[in-house]
Amino acid sequence: MRSTTKRSIVAAAALGLAGSMLLVPQAATAATTDEGTTDIQLLSINDFHGRLEQTSGATGVAGLSTIVEQYTAENPNTMLISAGDNIGASTFTSFISQDTPTMQGLVAAGLQVSAVGNHEFDKGYDDLVGRVTDTYAAAGADAADLTLGANVYKKGTTEPALPGSTIKEIGGVKVGFIGTVTPETATKVSPTGIEDIEFGDQVEAANREAETLKGEGAQAIVLLTHSGFASSEGDDVTCDQLMGENTDFSNLVTNATSDIDVIISAHTHQTYNCVIDGRTVIQQGQYGEEFGDIDLSVDNATGAVTASAEIMPTYDDEGASLYSEDPALAPIVDAAVATAEEEGTQVVGQVSGDILRGGDPSGDDRGVESTAGNTIADIYLWATTDYAKYGGEPADLAVMNAGGIRADILYGEDGTVTYKAAADMQPFANTITTTELTGAAIKQLLEEQWQPGAERPKLQLGVSDGFSYEYVDNADGTGTIMSMTLNGEPIDESATYTVTTNSFVSAGGDGFTAFNSAAAVDAGLVDLESTVDYFAEHDVVDPAPLGRAVVYAEPAETPTPTPTPTPTTEPTSEPTSEPTSEPTTEPTTPSATTAPTDAPSDAPIVPAASTTPTPGADGGSLIATGGSPAIAIAFGAAALIAAGAIIAMRARSRRA
Template identity: 55%
Template sequence: MKRGIGGCAALAAASALLFVPQAASAATADETTDIQVIGINDFHGRIEANPGNGVAGAASLVGAVRQFESENPNTLFVSAGDNIGASTFTSFIQQDEPTMESLALGGLDVGVVGNHEFDQGYADLTDRVQPFYQQFSAEEGYGQDLTLGANVYMAGTQDPALSEYAIREVDGVRVGFIGTITADTRTLVSPAGISEIEFGDQVEAANRVAAEIADQVDVTVLLTHSGAEVSGDDAATCDEIANEQTEFGALVRDASPEIDAILSGHTHQAYPCTIQDRPILQTGSYGANMSLLDIAVDTATKELVSVNASLVPLVDEEAEELLFPAAEDIQAVVDAAVAFAAVQGNEPVGQISADILRGGEVPGDDRGVESPMNNLVADVYLWSTTEYAKYGGEPADLALMNAGGLRDDLLYASSEVGEGDGVVTYAEAAAVQPFANTLTTSELTGADIEQILEEQWQPGEDRPKLQLGISEGFTYEYIDEAEPGEHVQSMTLNGEALDPAATYTVTTNSFVSAGGDGFTGFNNGPARDSGLIDLETTVDYFAAHDVVDPAPLGRAAVYEEAEPTPDPTPSEEPTPAPSEEPTAAPSEEPTAAPSEEPTAAPSEEPTAAPSEDPTAAPSAGPTEAPLAPTGGDVTWGLGFGAAALMAAGIVLAARTRSRKA
C-alpha cells in the first residue's frame, strides 16, 4: 500500500527530531527517489489517548502518519510487533479487534509477528488474527504480511510457519521487509499454544532471506521483534548495544550487509543508533514515538544513496499534549470500543468474601503500609508464574507488587449496576490495575532482594516509604527508624532464611522490573517478559478460585528485639543459714596464743593440740577453800608448768615448719 507524506512540515510540528545520519547524500534531490518508512513497535492495544503517560492513542498515531504522508506520497507504515496483547481493557475485552481495525484502516503496510501475537496460540494467529486484518485490504496476503516470521518453523522441520518477507514498490523503488522474532518466545507464551511450531536463530534466518531476495529489491529493512536492553541516543548507549552479549547484540553485529536498516521492538527501549553504518532503532512503546527512515535511492541506478534515521515524538508529556491531530475515522473506532467496554465491564469475573482494600485510613491514601490488596496481587503474580497454564517459563519463588500500581479497591457490596454482593466485574478488576503491565521474572540473589526491600524507604521524597506487597511464603522483619541500608533485619522463604548469595526467581510487573518507583535493585538481573498481562492473569486467577479472600497482613513484620536473658533469680537465703548451735563449742580458755601469721592456710588439724594435761585440773570434790601452798610446792609447780609450756612450744614450732616445707 502506498501513501503520501511530507516529512519537513511534520518534523516542525513534532518539534523534536533526533536525527542520526547514516551516510551523507551523494546525489542531488533531483537524482534521487526519496522514501519514508514510519515504524512503531509494542503498541499493545493502547488505542485511547493518555498523553500524560506518553500514550498518543490510535487516532493521533494515524493522524501523525497521515500528516507525513500528505507531504511525501512515498511512505510506508510498518510495525516491529506486539500490536496486540498486553492491552488495556478497552481493546482487551474485544480480543484486540479495535486495535487491529485502527491500524489496518490507518494504512499499516507490513509488520513482524510479536510474542504477544501468540498469546492465544498459533492457531488463533492464523485462523483469527490474519483473516481479521485481511478484510481491510483487497491485496492478497495482506494479513500474512502484517505477521512476518522468517525464523518461525513448523515443529521438527525448516518449513516456514509464517511468511518470511514482504516487498513493497514505491515510485519504482522496491523495498523488501524481512521479519524475525526473539527465540525466547517459546518461554513467553503457553507451550500448548505453540506446540506445532519452533523458533530458530534470527541471524541465520535474516541473512538467508536477505540473500534470497537480494536480486528482487533495491533496499532491505529488517523488522525484528527483539531489542536492546538500554535506552538512549548518545554514543555510549549505541556502543553498549553494539557490544551487547545477547541474541539482539548478535543480530546487530552479524546481520548481512545486504540489510540496510533494522527496526526493532520487544524490550520497550528507545534508541536511534547507527552501528556499522546501519541505522538501528526502537521507539519505546505504546505509541509514544514513531521511528522514521528517510531513504534516498538513485533514481537511475536504484542504488541506495543514504538512510537518515530518527525518532519522532508523538506526545509532549510535560504539557500533557498530543503533537498531532486525531484522525476522525480512527477516533470513531476508538469511541465505539470505549462504549462497548463500558457495557462489557459489568460482566462478572469472580467472587470475593470481603472488602479487599489498599493501605491507609482512607484506602489508597497511604502507600507506605502493608495492605491486603497489595499482598493479594503479589499472590496473583506468584500463581501466574507457577501454576498458571498459560505460563511457559521456570517457576518463580516469590513475587513483589508496588502499591502505586493499585488504583482501586474491591468492595464486597454490590455496585450501582446491581451485579450482587461479593461479585467482581471486569471493570472492577481492570480499575485495580489499569496500566496493562506485563509480568516479568528476574533472577536475583538474596542480597538483591534485600536491596529491593531496603529501597522501600525513600527519605526526602514526597512518599518517604513505598511498601511492597509480598507473596505468601515470603516474610521479612524490619525497623522503620533505622539508618539507610539497615531497615531489613531478616528474610525467610517458606520458613528458611534467605541466602544472600543464592539466586531466586522473583516475579513483578514490567514497570517495577525496569526500576520503576525507585526499585533499582531489579536492575541487578535482567527481567524476562513472561508474556502475561496483569489484568488477564487476574481474571483467570478469579476463575480458578471459587472465592477469593483478602490476603493476610503480617508478611512484613516490625522487628522486635529479643528480650535479654534474665540473671538467675537470687534465692531468698543467698547464704547458708547459720546452724542453731556453734560449729564447735569454744574452749573455755584459749588453747594457745593467736598465731603470729594469720594468713597461713588453715591446717587440716587444729592449730594446736590440746596439752595432754589441762593447765589446771578441775577440782574433783566439793568446793572448799584450798589449803595455802607451801613455798616449796609453789616453786616446783612453777618449774613443772614452765617445762610443760616449753615442750608444747617446741612441738608447735616443729609442726609449723613441717607444713611450710
C-alpha cells in the same frame, strides 16, 4: 532527506491546523530529488499493545492514521510498519474485544508490514495463524505481511512456521522487509500454546532471508526485529555502551549482514536512535507515544542506499496529542469504547492508596520490588487458601511476575476500583495454579529473577505476605539468596511447600524453570475473576508493603567482652609465724589406776602428712591437709591421747 515542507507540516500538526493538507501538491514532488535518488519514508512503531484510543501521551489508531496521511501528503513513498506486539497486554477497550478493534484500526491507519512479537503468541500459535491472521485479512490487509517471523520453525525442524520476509515496491524501488522475534518468546508465553513450534537464532534467520531478498531483486532491506537494547540512549548512555550489553540483540546488530540497511527494534520499550557500524538502529518507545521517521535514499544510478532517522513524539509536554484523530476510524474506536464501557463500569472494590508497578515512572522497571507485584501475590495466596471457589489444598506462599502486570490501580478521587481497572492491571486471563516445590526449588526460583545477558537482566517477583528473603546482587549479574523465611520461620530446603502463581509462570514462563521440577495443578480459577472476587471480599484493599525482598547486609561483628581478671593475692615469701618445735600444750597422759613405769616421750607425735605450712590466700599459713588450725590441734591432741593409752597398756602387760 527531509524537506522544509515536511517540517512545516509536523509543526502544523502540533498546532492542530486542519489546513495542513493544502500542502499536498507541493509536497508530492519530494519523492525524487535533484541528486537522482528516490526517497522513501518509513514510519515505524513498536509495542503498540492495543492502545486503541487516543489518550494523554498516546496517539491511538485514529491519530496514527492522521500521521500517515500527513507524511504521505509530503512524500507519497511513505509506509507504516511495525516491529511487533501490536496486540496483547492491551488496554481494556481492546482487551475486552480480543484486540479485534486494534487490528482493524491498524489496517485502516495504513499498517502494511509487521514482525510478530512475543505477545502475538499470547493465545498460542494456532490462534495467531487462525483468528489473528483471519482478522487482519478481513480488515483488508495482506495478513502474511503482518505476521513475519523468520526464526519461527515447526518444532524439531527447519521448516518455517511463519512467513519470513516480503518485498514491497515503493516509488519504483523494491524494499525487502524481514521479521524476527526474540528467542525469549519461548519463556514469555504459555508453553502449551507453542508446543508445536520453536524459536531459532535471529542472526541466521535474518541473513538467510536477506540473501533470498537480494536474489529476488530487493534494492534496500529493512530488518524488523522484536528484540532490543535494555537501556535507552540518553545523556548518560551512548550507543557504544548499549552495544556493550552483550545480549542476543547486540549479537544481531553486530553480525547481521551488511545487506541489511536499517534495523528497527522493539520489545524492551526503550527509545534510541543509533548509527552502529554505519547502520541505523532504532527503537521508538511504546504504545504509539513516539514513532520512527526513517528516510531511505536510493541512488537511482548506482543503487547505493543511505539512511537516516528521527524519533518523533505524538504528544506535547502536557500530554496533549499533536495529531487530530482521523474521523474515518471513529466507527471502529467508538464501537469498541461502547462495548468496554458496558462491560467495564462495574465497581468491584475500594483501595486505600495507589497500587503501583516498579520504576519511575511506574512500570518502567520490572527488576525492582513493587506494591502491585506483592498485592497480586497476596491475591493469589488468598485465592488458594480462603477463596470459596477453591477446592484444593491450601497454599503456603505465592509469587507474581512483573511482566504480567500491565497497569496501575490508582486511588483517584475516592479509591473506587472498576472492573476495567482490574482488567487493565492483569489483561492476560491466566489461570491460577499450585505447585509443590522444595525449599531448594524456591531458592532456585528466586535466583532465576536474575537473568544476565537477557534483554531484561532482572525480573522481580512479587511475593505474598508472610514470606520474605534476603539476597545479594553479584558482580556477574547473578543473584544469591542468603535466607528465606515463611511466617517468621526459616525455609527448610529439604521440606516441600505449596506455591501459587499463574499458569504462565508455573509453565516456566519468564525463565522461571524452577517450576518445572514439579507438576502444576490448575486451580480452575481465572486471575482476573479471582481479583474481582478478592475486592468483593475486602471492604478496602491496602497496597501491599515493600520490604519482602531485602538486600542482605553482613551482620556487624559483636565484640566479645574481655573478662575482668580475678586478682590473685601473691603468697608471702615466708609464713607469718614460725611453727613451734614443741606442741603448744603439754600432752595429757590418760588417767590410769596404776601409774605407768615408763614416762612418756617429750617429743610430739607428728602426723603422717607433712606439717610444712602452706601459705593461705590471706597471707596466713595453712596445714597440708587444708583444714583449719583448730582442727589440726584437735587431731594432734587425739593422737597424743591414743599414744598415752598405748603406753598404759604396755605398762599393764609388763606388770602382768
